[in-house]
Amino acid sequence: MRCRSIFFVELIAAFVVCFILVCEIGFAGDSENRRAYRQGQSERQSQSSRQNSNDLDSRLSRMLSENNVTPIDTPSQDSNQVLLGQALFFDRILSGNRDTACATCHHSLTATSDALALGVGTETETPGAISVFRVRGEGRHFVPRNAPDIFNRGSEHWHTAFWDGRASTTDGVIVSPAGDQLPSELTTPLQIQAMFPVTSRDEMRGLMEDAANGNELAAIDDSDFTGIWDALMVRLLANETYREMFAAAFPDVAEGDLGFQHAAIAIAAFETEAFGMNDSPFDRYVGGDADALSHDAKKGALLFYGSANCVSCHSGTLLTDQQHHNLAVPQLGPGKDPVSGLDFGRFGVTGASNDLFKFRTPALRNVAETGPWMHNGAFSSLEDVIRHHADPEQSLTSYDPEVQLFQPDLRDLVIRDEGLNEWMLEGVDMNDDSLEGNRVRLLVAFLESLTAPDLQARLDWVVPSSVPSGLLEDGIPEMN
Ligand code: HEC
Ligand code: HEC
Numbered sequence: 001m002r003c004r005s006i007f008f009v010e011l012i013a014a015f016v017v018c019f020i021l022v023c024e025i026g027f028a029g030d031s032e033n034r035r036a037y038r039q040g041q042s043e044r045q046s047q048s049s050r051q052n053s054n055d056l057d058s059r060l061s062r063m064l065s066e067n068n069v070t071p072i073d074t075p076s077q078d079s080n081q082v083l084l085g086q087a088l089f090f091d092r093i094l095s096g097n098r099d100t101a102c103a104t105c106h107h108s109l110t111a112t113s114d115a116l117a118l119g120v121g122t123e124t125e126t127p128g129a130i131s132v133f134r135v136r137g138e139g140r141h142f143v144p145r146n147a148p149d150i151f152n153r154g155s156e157h158w159h160t161a162f163w164d165g166r167a168s169t170t171d172g173v174i175v176s177p178a179g180d181q182l183p184s185e186l187t188t189p190l191q192i193q194a195m196f197p198v199t200s201r202d203e204m205r206g207l208m209e210d211a212a213n214g215n216e217l218a219a220i221d222d223s224d225f226t227g228i229w230d231a232l233m234v235r236l237l238a239n240e241t242y243r244e245m246f247a248a249a250f251p252d253v254a255e256g257d258l259g260f261q262h263a264a265i266a267i268a269a270f271e272t273e274a275f276g277m278n279d280s281p282f283d284r285y286v287g288g289d290a291d292a293l294s295h296d297a298k299k300g301a302l303l304f305y306g307s308a309n310c311v312s313c314h315s316g317t318l319l320t321d322q323q324h325h326n327l328a329v330p331q332l333g334p335g336k337d338p339v340s341g342l343d344f345g346r347f348g349v350t351g352a353s354n355d356l357f358k359f360r361t362p363a364l365r366n367v368a369e370t371g372p373w374m375h376n377g378a379f380s381s382l383e384d385v386i387r388h389h390a391d392p393e394q395s396l397t398s399y400d401p402e403v404q405l406f407q408p409d410l411r412d413l414v415i416r417d418e419g420l421n422e423w424m425l426e427g428v429d430m431n432d433d434s435l436e437g438n439r440v441r442l443l444v445a446f447l448e449s450l451t452a453p454d455l456q457a458r459l460d461w462v463v464p465s466s467v468p469s470g471l472l473e474d475g476i477p478e479m480n
Contacts, residue, residue, distance in 0.1 A: 056298050057290050063305035064286055070317045071283040072365065073155050074276035077269040080249040085270025086464050087245060088263055092127070092471035093235060094198050096206035096217035099127040101473035102197060102267065104134070105147040108459035109475050111369040112149045112275055117377025117406050118142040118333045121202040123210065129477035132407075141334040142410065143202050144343060146377040148362065149370040152318070153190045154272025160322045161193035163359045163375045166349045178225040183261035190271060194264035199228050229260035236263065241468035274462045277452035280365060285449075293449050300446025303439055308432065310389075310443075313361040319450070324358035328392040328424040329374045330399040331415040341415070343376065357424050368448045369455060372406045380406040382444050390435035392428045396421055 088094060089102045100122045105114045107130050115131045123137030136142070145163055153161075161167040167176045169189050176182050176192050178199075186192045197203045198217075205228065211219040216235075220227045236242045243255065250262050282301075284292035293301065304310040315321045324346040335341040336348055346355035359375045367373070372380040379385045384404055388395035401411040435443070452458065463474055 053295065053298075056295075056302065060298055060301055060305070063302070063311075067305060067311050068316055069286055071287040072152050072276075072278045072317055073157070074152070074278050075154055075156060075272060077154075077273045078249065080245070081266045081269035082273045083270075084242075084245040084249040084263075085266035085268065086274070086462070087242075087467045088236075088267050089270055090464055090473050091467040091469050092473055093239075093467075093469035094232065095122050095204035096215040097122050097210055097213070098469075098471055099124055100204050101471075102194075103463075103473040103475075104130055105143070105203070106150050107131070107473070107475055108274070108462040111366060111455065111459070112151055113370045114147045115371070117146060117372045117380070117410055118144070119147050121200070122204055122206045126477050128473065128475070130473070130475045133477060140207075141202060142413075144334050144336050145375050146372065149366060150271055151275045151277065151366050151370075152363065153193075154188075154268065154276050155318060157316065157318050158189050158322070160360060161189040164346045164349050165322065165324060165360045167192045167196070181225040183229075183259055185259075185261045186264060188268060190268040191261075191264050194267040194271075195225075195229065195260065198232055198260070199225055233258060233260055233263070239468050245468070274459075277365070277455075277458070280452045281449040282365075282446075294445065296442055296445035297449035300442035300444070301449075303443055304446050308435060308439065308443065313429075314364055319364040320361040322360060324355060324360050325429040326357040326424065326427045327359070327374075327389065327430055328357065328396050328421075328428045329359075329376065329388070330378045330396055330401075331420065331424075332376050332378060332401070332405070332410055333413050335415075342420070345375070354427070356427060358427075358429075364447060365450050366452060366455060368444075368451050377406065379404055382447055383440055386435060386440050386443050389430050390432050390440075392430055393425050396425065 089106075092098050092101045092104075094101060105119045105121075106112045107114065110131050114134075119142065120134045120136045121140070121143050123140050125135040125137055126133060129135070148163065159168055159170045167189055168174075169187070169192070174182065174186070174192065177196065182192065182195065186195070199205060199222075201207055201218075201222070206215045206218040208218055217228055217231055220231060237246070237255070237258065246253075246258055246262060247255070249266050250258065253262065281292040281294075281297065304314070313321050313323070313325055326345070331342055333343075336343045344356055346358040346360075347353070349355070362373075368382065371382070372378070373382070373385045374388075378399070379388060381404075384395070399414070401414045405411055405414065464472065466472055
């Protein structure tokens with residue numbers, strides 16, 4: 001058997017050799033002509049592809065400038081404020097139960113989010129652990145919304161924070177859930193935002209019952225923002241190292257005048273410095289480097305700014321209009337509304353019925369690294385996100401948590417209700433079912449070009465080696 005197959009192989013090889021010889025001899029005469037012809041052809045081809053790519057670049061550049069897209073800004077920060085902010089961001093001392101830091105849900109190891117659809121706040125079974133390794137404490141809920149990435153939030157273009165825009169500085173008017181309790185030193189949405197995770201019972205502060213375990217923040221009334229911030233400052237300033245760091249970061253403020261707003265200003269300085277990146281292929285292209293984007297990414301960009309009209313919402317330098325839209329994303333998780341278990345989005349802030357189910361358009365830098373996506377992490381692939389935009393009705397009614405939802409323990413918390421689907425679809429803001437196949441692939445190539453190079457390596461320095469309280473959130477679980 002073996003011999004025979006070797007024989008066949010040899011026979012075939014002999015035929016192939018003869019065939020090549022015959023061909024070469026037969027065509028030897030006009031080989032000169034052929035070479036000249038081929039050369040001409042390849043020159044014509046590369047000329048026309050250069051022409052095509054010049055056309056593509058000039059169309060794209062025109063669209064980018066028509067839409068006021070500029071490379072993103074990364075404002076520079078005071079280095080002592082950055083150091084203080086870094087310590088605070090990674091220190092679990094900011095949470096009532098001393099088990100949760102900002103970094104728990106916005107860790108550099110998980111691209112400033114937590115790589116979860118819905119995350120786990122305070123009273124965890126596994127302090128120190130992040131992402132899938134963090135286990136909910138008994139009787140505790142998931143956090144109701146997806147932890148967004150926080151890249152480039154220090155850009156001067158921002159005037160809103162949160163999925164529902166409940167903190168904002170639009171047209172110089174400061175709005176926040178704390179009303180007139182908000183200290184006047186805060187000027188940017190990023191600084192204002194940093195005041196609130198410490199007040200949220202799910203995220204950092206803890207439930208009333210935690211007061212019995214030495215959590216002095218838990219006993220304070222929910223509406224007493226000032227009381228919560230003051231109590232936290234008492235904690236922080238009891239620590240000698242923090243006293244020194246605050247003094248270095250705010251040399252003009254007497255210790256007695258320090259408030260949690262100074263902590264928030266420092267945290268915002270750190271976030272701006274650590275997570276501001278302006279050299280994604282897209283930013284370099286916008287800055288004038290025509291070779292920075294691949295051909296597919298350019299074609300995807302043409303769709304984004306052209307026929308797919310993503311730019312009608314993902315507009316400007318930040319790739320968001322900072323407005324709210326209803327995309328009829330499947331509802332899941334504990335929800336924000338305690339009665340219905342639903343998340344009404346912007347409606348929860350304004351009470352206006354035309355704001356029902358609307359969420360703020362997300363900014364898209366590094367988006368390929370920050371899934372699961374949408375305000376509740378309902379989708380775990382960018383293709384699904386785009387297909388949902390293209391046909392919300394089809395995507396909503398055929399949503400399959402077994403396949404599309406990343407966390408198995410959330411699958412039972414998906415709300416399936418025809419009446420709800422119809423209600424959400426009534427006000428839906430998208431419908432472009434021409435988006436499929438190759439167009440989806442090109443849009444994904446464009447979205448990937450928004451990722452800064454060596455992202456993970458560049459985030460390595462961000463985790464400090466220690467924090468003043470000793471409660472560093474480095475992502476490594478504590479051993480009991
Ligand atoms: C338990 C998880 C968790 C913790 C801890 C946490 N966050 Fe968040 N963060 C979230 C979620 C969820 C949202 C979105 C909430 C919403 O929009 O309603 C959010 C929103 C934000 C935003 C707004 C981003 C945007 O696009 O508007 C920033 C900035 C941010 N967090 C920074 C922080 C800082 C600073 C801390 C610590 C003081 C912190 N977070 C603690 C989960 C967390
Ligand atoms: C009508 C406004 C609108 C248009 C047009 C639009 N988007 Fe969106 N996009 C949104 C909103 C709003 C969300 C968040 C929805 C939610 O979570 O409920 C979103 C979410 C996303 C996300 C997920 C981001 C994240 O961090 O979770 C991506 C990616 C995205 N859009 C890409 C696109 C692309 C590509 C197009 C064009 C095909 C497009 N969008 C068109 C408003 C829009």
